[in-house]
Amino acid sequence: MGPYLRALAGRRRAVLALLGWSVLEGVPALLGGRLVGLAVDRGFAVGDVRTGVAWLVAFAVLAVLGGFGLRQVFTRLGDVVEPLRDGLVTAIVRGVLRDGRSHRRQPDASAVARITRHVEVVRDATAGLLIQARALLVTTTAALVGLATAVSPLAWLVVLPVVAALVLFGLLLPSLARGQRALVMADEDAAEAAGTVLLGMRDVVACGGRSRAAEDVGRQVDRQARATVRMAWSTALRGIVIAVGGFLPLVLLLVLTPGMVAAGTLTAGEVLAAVVYLSTSVQPALRRLADTTSTVVLRLAVALRRLAEAAPEVPEEAGDLVPGEGGVVLRGVTFGWGEHAEPVVRDLDLDLARGAHLAVVGPSGIGKSTLAGLVTGLVAPQAGTVLLGGAPVREVRPDVRHARIALVPQETYLFTGTVRENLALFAPTAGDDDLLAAVTAVGAADVVARLGGLDGSVGHAGGSLSAGEAQLLAVARVYACPADVVVLDEATSNLDPAAEAVVERAFAARDGILVVIAHRLSSALRAGQVLVMDGGPPLLGTHERLMAESPTYADLMAAWQPATAA
Incomplete structure (x- = not known):
């Protein structure tokens, strides 16, 4: 009541x-x-x-x-x-x-x-x-x-x-x-x-x-x-x-x-x-x-x-901590979808400093999107801690957390309105030059031009756009915001490989923290570090190291590379 x-x-x-x-x-x-x-x-x-x-x-x-x-x-x-x-x-x-x-x-x-x-x-x-x-x-x-x-x-x-x-x-x-x-x-x-x-x-x-x-x-x-x-x-x-x-x-x-x-x-x-x-x-x-x-x-x-x-009433603002300038740190993080379920994330340690570019790979349903939820604070770990700037991410003051962390999911949400209104959703004070710069950086200039520029109209739920075009506008919207931690959860799944590469390189160049839940293994080749999730202990390393030390990663690459060559 x-x-x-x-x-x-x-x-x-x-x-x-x-x-x-x-x-x-x-x-x-x-x-x-x-x-x-x-x-x-x-x-x-x-x-x-x-x-x-x-x-x-x-x-x-x-x-x-x-x-x-x-x-x-x-x-x-x-x-x-x-x-x-x-x-x-x-x-x-x-x-x-x-x-x-x-x-x-x-x-x-x-x-x-x-x-x-x-x-x-x-x-x-x-x-x-x-x-x-x-x-x-x-x-x-x-x-x-x-x-x-x-x-x-x-x-x-x-x-x-x-x-x-x-x-x-x-x-x-x-x-x-x-x-x-x-x-x-x-x-x-x-x-x-x-x-x-x-x-x-x-x-x-x-x-x-x-x-x-x-x-x-x-x-x-x-x-x-x-x-x-x-x-x-x-x-x-x-x-x-x-x-x-x-x-x-x-x-x-x-x-x-x-x-x-x-x-x-x-x-x-x-x-x-x-x-x-x-x-x-x-x-x-x-x-x-x-x-x-x-x-x-x-x-x-x-x-x-x-x-x-x-749905019991909970405080609207659950946290009041203001984090420092540090990055994202996970220590002993474990999470499973159920009290007695097998954890999809187990004893994960991860350090992401400013400038980090991490690709997360693994079979479908293995817990990659769950990791995205843990990093952004949408999901609470059953064990361990997730820190943003030294503060537990779920105890960070919500307005600060929302300003510093941005998640782009695979399912794109665009609302009926102008292109400008959609792009400025997370950056309401951004000028037109800033919005157009974001559009250009992620390769969405042609889409915006086709819609009639920033004053162009976006139909109901993005109905006037293809799935790939909608994803380009969604990533441009996040690029325009001030978040220094960006998580792309298969956010480019409807783009071709070349367009996907443009988006990832644009975010990597912002000098923040970029976490890519990979849709294609080419994302791993562009990342500084790769996290392999296969149901066992997570494996973290560079592409070259994992190719040498992780049979799972090597098998994934071997299965992917012939397909790309074909």
């Missing part, structure tokens, strides 16, 4: 603006029925058509004003819910990445359900709550006040059914809450099962476990379907509440008011005013009450509880 409440508190002015416009929206609910009653009693019923029409025109004007207020409510709703969603996604990702309570190291596939489905539930439920709660507070109150003042003898016809509706709501809430939580857990378990199978697809196929994997996923999907059906049946009971609270007053009105009109207790205009209040304000508000209570509030409460359980 912490991030949720803080996000709402940060949008206090926007919430108050919603309530202010709601007052305007509630004016027709307060006066509408009374104006219709006056149109009948003082106009049409006594043969004064002009007066009757005038009262109806006044009612129409109020309805237009109320519609304008409702429009403003929806216009400003995004000012509250969109920052709320962004804040929750940030908190969840931080909690998943930095949850220190758990020793589980494998990817958390269920986090996908939390970041997508559960956050969207919170976003939509908050929007619904703001709309529905506002209507209940403003519109219903206005309608009941108007009904009590305009047609006081009929007020009890509304009060008693509303109380009965509230009692029914109270009886339904426990089962609805249980059903909603069961549905949330079933959604998350289905995402976990499917994500685990997809992440390990090669292992599943290699081990002949396709049938078993399909059964596991299918079982969770069936459980999810059953939970959805049970929730649908529970939700269907809302019809009872709507019938009791919304339609019963109209039935009582039809049964009792004819006699009251005949006895002179009520006028026809007062009866019509009561009908207007019930049909245009009270009944819709009760329907929204059913929606809000049995779906919106429950979904919001269950989703927030689950998010808090699965």
Whole structure:
């Protein structure tokens, strides 16, 4: 609840603006029925058509004003819910990445359900709550006040059914809450099962476990379907509440008011005013009450509880150390994806001083990208230490760490905007000359020229670019930033060998620290040092030394060189 409440508190002015416009929206609910009653009693019923029409025109004007207020409510709703969603996604990702309570190291596939489905539930439920709660507070109150003042003898016809509706709501809430939580857990378990199978697809196929994997996923999907059906049946009971609270007053009105009109207790205009209040304000508000209570509030409460359980709140800024000017040092670093899993990095010692150029080679899935995560501080070692400038990298003040270390992953992320905006993402103060120099250094000048220069447009997620062109812009973006430790995690996998060489030489010439998770073994030939990872103790040395001392490295080179020659 912490991030949720803080996000709402940060949008206090926007919430108050919603309530202010709601007052305007509630004016027709307060006066509408009374104006219709006056149109009948003082106009049409006594043969004064002009007066009757005038009262109806006044009612129409109020309805237009109320519609304008409702429009403003929806216009400003995004000012509250969109920052709320962004804040929750940030908190969840931080909690998943930095949850220190758990020793589980494998990817958390269920986090996908939390970041997508559960956050969207919170976003939509908050929007619904703001709309529905506002209507209940403003519109219903206005309608009941108007009904009590305009047609006081009929007020009890509304009060008693509303109380009965509230009692029914109270009886339904426990089962609805249980059903909603069961549905949330079933959604998350289905995402976990499917994500685990997809992440390990090669292992599943290699081990002949396709049938078993399909059964596991299918079982969770069936459980999810059953939970959805049970929730649908529970939700269907809302019809009872709507019938009791919304339609019963109209039935009582039809049964009792004819006699009251005949006895002179009520006028026809007062009866019509009561009908207007019930049909245009009270009944819709009760329907929204059913929606809000049995779906919106429950979904919001269950989703927030689950998010808090699965991604505990962690301090936004976990470290406060400022490192010195030294390089990157690893001492006795060990890491495995699981408490009992075989480590992919074992007892690694590594010294990277300014000017170091390291290539990391080895078979796929052996832990090279894990090493990138350890160096950048995204992953905490199970044993040993990773130091940046003499300080533990994960305890370095985040803004300093982000400024000094840059990671370029294989999966390129470009956002819709100008080329300039994409290139300046990590260097917002960089001038155009600096950005163009970075573009030229990594060999991306032709790509930028084709897009129309720095003012050119990058389509959604880089959709207007090939995979190689997108990678060139991504490395140019990092080249333009001031980071002195750069990790290229197969960041040039979609480039041809010549373009890859240009990128690596450009970064090596910056006189910082360059770590290349090699996609091609040609990266090892350009590096000052090579780290070989093959599942055993890591081997570190120059290309020449490793060719002489490491059979694994020699075999990799022998397999690669004929392929390049061909």
